Amino acid sequence: MGRFGKIFQIIKKFPIFVLKFIYILPFLLFGAWLLNLVYFQPELPQVEAKLAEESTLVIGEDHVFKKILLQKDAAPREHFHLVDEWVTRQDPMAPVCLTCHGTYPHSKEEKVRSILNFHGGFLACSVCHARKEAEQHLIYFAWVDRETGAVSKQAKGEYGKYPAKIFPIQITKGARTRIFRPVNEEAAKQFLTYKDQYTPDQIAQAKAKLHEHISTKPVFCSDCHKKEGYLDFRDLGFAQTRIDHLNSTEIVGMIEKYKKFYLPSQIDFGLEKATP
Amino acid sequence: MIKKRWFSRSKVDAKSDGHKYFVRLNFNERVQHMIFLICFIVLAITGFMLKLPEDIVQKFGSARDIVFFYRGILHRTAGTIMILVSLYHVFYLLFKKAGRRWLLDMLPKFKDLTDMIGTMLYYLRIKDKHPEYDRFYYKQKLEYGALIAGATLMSLTGLLLWTEEMWPKFLLDIATIVHGMEAILACLAIMVWHMYEVHLRPRKFPIDNLWLTGVIEEEELREEFPLHYKKIMADPELKKVYLVPEHDEGDASLRT
Amino acid sequence: MRFYGLLAVKSLVLAVIFVILQVAIAPAQTDVVTDTENCLFCHRYPNMGRYDKSGNKRIYYVNEKLFASSVHGKLRCKSCHAGLDEIPHTNVKKVDCSSSCHIKEPSTGKEFSHANMVDKFRASVHGEGGGSKAKRYPEDLPSCKYCHDNPMYRAPRGVWGQSEALINETLARCMGCHTSSQWAERFYSHFTHRMRKRRSQEEIVALCTSCHEDQEKMARHGLESIGTYKDTFHWIQVQYGVKDAPDCISCHIPVGYSAHDIRPRTDRISPINMDNRVKTCSNQGGVQSCHPGATTQFATGRVHAYGMKAQLLARQNQSDFMEDESISLVIERAEKDLSKKELFHYKVLRLVKLFYKILIAFVIGSMLIHQGLDYVASKRQIKSR
Numbered sequence: 002m003g004r005f006g007k008i009f010q011i012i013k014k015f016p017i018f019v020l021k022f023i024y025i026l027p028f029l030l031f032g033a034w035l036l037n038l039v040y041f042q043p044e045l046p047q048v049e050a051k052l053a054e055e056s057t058l059v060i061g062e063d064h065v066f067k068k069i070l071l072q073k074d075a076a077p078r079e080h081f082h083l084v085d086e087w088v089t090r091q092d093p094m095a096p097v098c099l100t101c102h103g104t105y106p107h108s109k110e111e112k113v114r115s116i117l118n119f120h121g122g123f124l125a126c127s128v129c130h131a132r133k134e135a136e137q138h139l140i141y142f143a144w145v146d147r148e149t150g151a152v153s154k155q156a157k158g159e160y161g162k163y164p165a166k167i168f169p170i171q172i173t174k175g176a177r178t179r180i181f182r183p184v185n186e187e188a189a190k191q192f193l194t195y196k197d198q199y200t201p202d203q204i205a206q207a208k209a210k211l212h213e214h215i216s217t218k219p220v221f222c223s224d225c226h227k228k229e230g231y232l233d234f235r236d237l238g239f240a241q242t243r244i245d246h247l248n249s250t251e252i253v254g255m256i257e258k259y260k261k262f263y264l265p266s267q268i269d270f271g272l273e274k275a276t277p
Numbered sequence: 278m279i280k281k282r283w284f285s286r287s288k289v290d291a292k293s294d295g296h297k298y299f300v301r302l303n304f305n306e307r308v309q310h311m312i313f314l315i316c317f318i319v320l321a322i323t324g325f326m327l328k329l330p331e332d333i334v335q336k337f338g339s340a341r342d343i344v345f346f347y348r349g350i351l352h353r354t355a356g357t358i359m360i361l362v363s364l365y366h367v368f369y370l371l372f373k374k375a376g377r378r379w380l381l382d383m384l385p386k387f388k389d390l391t392d393m394i395g396t397m398l399y400y401l402r403i404k405d406k407h408p409e410y411d412r413f414y415y416k417q418k419l420e421y422g423a424l425i426a427g428a429t430l431m432s433l434t435g436l437l438l439w440t441e442e443m444w445p446k447f448l449l450d451i452a453t454i455v456h457g458m459e460a461i462l463a464c465l466a467i468m469v470w471h472m473y474e475v476h477l478r479p480r481k482f483p484i485d486n487l488w489l490t491g492v493i494e495e496e497e498l499r500e501e502f503p504l505h506y507k508k509i510m511a512d513p514e515l516k517k518v519y520l521v522p523e524h525d526e527g528d529a530s531l532r533t
Numbered sequence: 534m535r536f537y538g539l540l541a542v543k544s545l546v547l548a549v550i551f552v553i554l555q556v557a558i559a560p561a562q563t564d565v566v567t568d569t570e571n572c573l574f575c576h577r578y579p580n581m582g583r584y585d586k587s588g589n590k591r592i593y594y595v596n597e598k599l600f601a602s603s604v605h606g607k608l609r610c611k612s613c614h615a616g617l618d619e620i621p622h623t624n625v626k627k628v629d630c631s632s633s634c635h636i637k638e639p640s641t642g643k644e645f646s647h648a649n650m651v652d653k654f655r656a657s658v659h660g661e662g663g664g665s666k667a668k669r670y671p672e673d674l675p676s677c678k679y680c681h682d683n684p685m686y687r688a689p690r691g692v693w694g695q696s697e698a699l700i701n702e703t704l705a706r707c708m709g710c711h712t713s714s715q716w717a718e719r720f721y722s723h724f725t726h727r728m729r730k731r732r733s734q735e736e737i738v739a740l741c742t743s744c745h746e747d748q749e750k751m752a753r754h755g756l757e758s759i760g761t762y763k764d765t766f767h768w769i770q771v772q773y774g775v776k777d778a779p780d781c782i783s784c785h786i787p788v789g790y791s792a793h794d795i796r797p798r799t800d801r802i803s804p805i806n807m808d809n810r811v812k813t814c815s816n817q818g819g820v821q822s823c824h825p826g827a828t829t830q831f832a833t834g835r836v837h838a839y840g841m842k843a844q845l846l847a848r849q850n851q852s853d854f855m856e857d858e859s860i861s862l863v864i865e866r867a868e869k870d871l872s873k874k875e876l877f878h879y880k881v882l883r884l885v886k887l888f889y890k891i892l893i894a895f896v897i898g899s900m901l902i903h904q905g906l907d908y909v910a911s912k913r914q915i916k917s918r
Contacts, residue, residue, distance in 0.1 A: 017482070020482075020483065021477070021482060024476070024477075024482075024483065025477070028468050028472065031464070031468070032464075032465055032468055032469075035325075035461045035464055035465055036465070038328055038457075038461060039458065039461055039889070039890060039893055040890065040894075065587075065588060069588055072590075076590075076592055077589060077590050077592075078679065078743070079676060079678040079679055080592055080678075080682075081628075081678045081681075081682060081683050082592075082594075082595050082596075082599075082600060082683055083596060083599040083600065083603060083682070083683055083685065084592060084594070084596070085596045085599060087579035087594070087596075088579060088592060088594060103584065104580065104582070104590075105580070105582050105583045105584055105590075107583070108583060108584060111621070111623075112621035112623070113621065114583050115575075115581050115582060115583050115593050116575060116581070118580055118581060118582055118583055119575070119578035119579070119580040119581035119582075119594075120580070121580050122578060122579050122580030123580075160577045160578060161577065161578035161579050161580065162579060251574070255620070258620075327766075327769050331772055334772050334773060337773070339774070341773045341774045342773055342774045342775045342776060344773065345770065345773035345774075345775050346775070397906075399910060400906035400907065400909070400910050401906070407910075416903075441824075441831065442824050442825075442826040442827050442828065442831050443826070443828065443831070444830070444831060445830040445831065445834060446830070446831055446832075446833070446834015446835060446836075447834055447835075447878045447881075449831075449834070450834070450835065450878070450882055451881070451882065451885055454882060454885050454886055454889070455885065455889075458885075458886070458889035458890075458892075458893065459889075461893060462889070462892065462893050462896065462897070465893065465897045466896065466897065466900065469897060469900040469901055469904060470900050470904070473904045473907075473908075477908075478907070478908070478911060479908070479911040479912055479915055480911075480915065
């Protein structure tokens with residue numbers, strides 16, 4: 002015997018321990034589950050627990066915010082019309098702006114907000130909201146695939162249902178294509194991580210900095226919806242009939258009409274309202 | 278010799294190794310045990326399926342209604358068979374010679390109480406040796422009693438729930454709770470009390486072959502049930518019943 | 534004067550544009566939808582929508598194909614969205630399901646309307662109630678849309694397990710005279726839709742529990758959460774997807790009752806009123822009879838588990854809760870709803886449970902100790918040899 006003998010003995014015994022353990026384990030788990038059934042089932046409803054927490058049931062308006070939190074689907078419960086994958090889809094290439102501003106970022110101009118919002122389905126925010134900056138840089142516009150991020154100049158799909166979104170693309174020396182982003186994605190994420198620690202003042206400061214490169218005068222409807230407009234529809238791969246449609250009297254006429262109601266105001270990004 | 282325990286103790290072994298063997302369970306009892314055992318497992322599985330968490334139920338997929346259908350059928354079938362076996366057991370206890378002997382040996386006696394105390398003292402190292410047990414000692418008697426009580430309760434409540442329309446809902450509610458709780462108690466007791474006894478106890482792992490062979494070695498009997506052993510050795514009648522004759526052609530345990 | 538002139542010009546411009554919109558772009562529309570108003574000109578764009586002032590997400594996008602194959606697919610937008618004749622839509626009225634639309638109801642020849650259903654609904658437990666019975670938190674109550682989405686006409690499929698071949702045969706017979714297959718299928722679906730449940734049992738339970746499981750919401754109305762249903766064998770069957778398993782409507786709206794007319798259980802016409810229980814449980818007139826031999830004793834028993842109401846009533850010192858508005862509301866209702874007998878039953882069941890809890894703890898606990906000691910002793914015995 003000696004040390005090696007002892008070790009040998011332990012090794013010899015080892016498989017039996019393992020066997021025993023494997024053998025017992027399912028029974029242990031089953032037993033634990035049974036005990037859980039008897040002793041750890043929540044009694045519905047837990048009046049006692051409520052009493053202990055000294056919390057009363059929520060009465061009044063508070064539950065509206067809980068309801069918003071609990072709403073997980075893309076379409077709200079009481080939305081009547083059937084929605085399709087265009088409403089429920091995930092958009093991995095969406096601009097970082099939507100993290101704060103939501104799917105429907107336009108809210109101020111009552112009469113056109115919904116129409117502006119649907120443009121968000123196929124235009125990146127930066128197409129319209131970084132006009133000045135874009136003019137400084139060498140950029141062109143192209144389709145960026147929602148899933149893969151592949152850049153192309155072909156318009157697939159119709160009526161807002163495109164597999165890609167139009168982004169401004171920076172012209173660089175190399176072969177690499179770079180999406181022009183007036184709001185740095187990393188900076189925006191950093192802002193979001195610090196947001197809860199900031200004081201109201203600091204939030205306002207950070208917001209100002211974050212939106213530094215956003216044009217105060219965005220591109221307007223009539224800038225694009227006309228011949229030789231801000232966007233070159235032909236270059237973006239639209240068919241001639243569609244281009245005619247986009248520049249047609251109906252759309253242009255509607256815009257003309259809106260002009261009477263809607264004179265684009267300067268955008269201030271709520272800086273004045275930053276203090277909560 | 279201990280190594281041999283790991284394997285089935287067949288007749289060949291009994292003849293060749295020259296040891297004496299004693300009958301613990303005769304063939305009839307082993308069959309009863311086997312049927313009861315299978316029914317118990319089927320009942321436990323099909324019964325506790327009702328308590329599965331929702332996400333696990335969903336894993337059955339589209340076949341889950343079929344699963345549920347066969348669950349119900351199996352549960353009732355197994356329950357019926359278990360009731361029949363239990364009824365047969367009562368018949369066996371009353372009208373068979375071996376059964377009557379079983380019943381007499383199983384009846385609680387004052388000695389069981391002293392045995393229990395003695396065993397506790399032995400466990401606590403106050404005594405060096407455990408008391409001399411007879412054919413059935415207090416642990417087995419308790420288990421047997423629990424089995425009878427449990428089977429009766431489960432059968433009654435099960436039958437109530439089976440014929441639910443005939444009874445007041447309140448009675449059914451009680452029956453539901455009793456059926457469920459008793460099932461949990463039974464499963465836990467079987468695992469802690471019985472399965473430990475025949476599987477996990479030192480030198481019994483992985484399984485005591487007694488349930489299949491029905492016989493016990495002389496040395497083991499002398500050690501575990503000394504009083505029983507002494508009684509057999511002292512009485513030629515009992516010897517005829519319990520001792521497996523050497524060089525016997527047939528299975529001794531078949532004779533009752 | 535100048536103001537009126539401007540208004541006139543404005544209206545003229547509006548009118549002209551609207552006419553242009555309606556006429557000029559008509560060829561651009563798809564042929565599946567009766568979109569004579571050309572609403573899809575804008576509303577076909579997926580991201581059309583906004584957030585409203587009450588914090589709701591409003592989706593203004595309409596998938597024309599889905600809508601066309603839905604139950605309301607034959608209606609023009611303005612049939613429901615009445616009075617929308619301006620762009621931008623500044624004069625939007627809420628859709629009123631009880632208004633009559635320009636479709637003729639064939640049996641009377643009058644204009645069709647859901648008013649019957651809406652009236653019933655208003656008088657039911659889900660209605661707002663009026664006068665002294667007005668509900669305190671009307672915003673919690675479901676609207677039509679809460680339960681009714683705009684369902685698709687599904688491809689005609691089995692009614693109570695009928696085979697596909699039979700349906701095709703029937704349809705072929707219809708189409709002997711009614712040659713448009715689209716029309717025939719729609720008509721057939723319209724009928725068969727009412728001969729079977731459209732939603733699965735799980736969907737029904739999910740729909741009802743989406744409100745009734747919310748403990749806080751229920752307590753605001755003096756109700757208890759429907760977790761009590763999930764303690765029944767009925768729910769287990771639903772979970773396992775058993776065909777004909779009883780969901781909420783199987784007992785609360787059995788054959789002969791209307792989903793729009795759910796009454797409290799104290800109401801004599803409620804299917805769960807004690808007087809109607811035997812009929813409900815046996816459901817003799819229904820397609821499937823669940824407990825055909827149900828006796829009064831069986832049927833009048835408690836179906837759901839005892840919940841918050843029984844718990845509160847069984848407490849000795851209810852005054853603990855009196856400060857809590859909603860809980861005292863629940864107690865108030867519980868005193869009306871729970872009979873003394875039921876409360877006694879609850880207490881007995883609780884005692885039985887408690888007895889078993891103690892028994893199991895005692896028995897299994899002492900067994901564990903015993904076997905532990907036995908294990909140590911056996912090991913010791915083996916070593917000593």
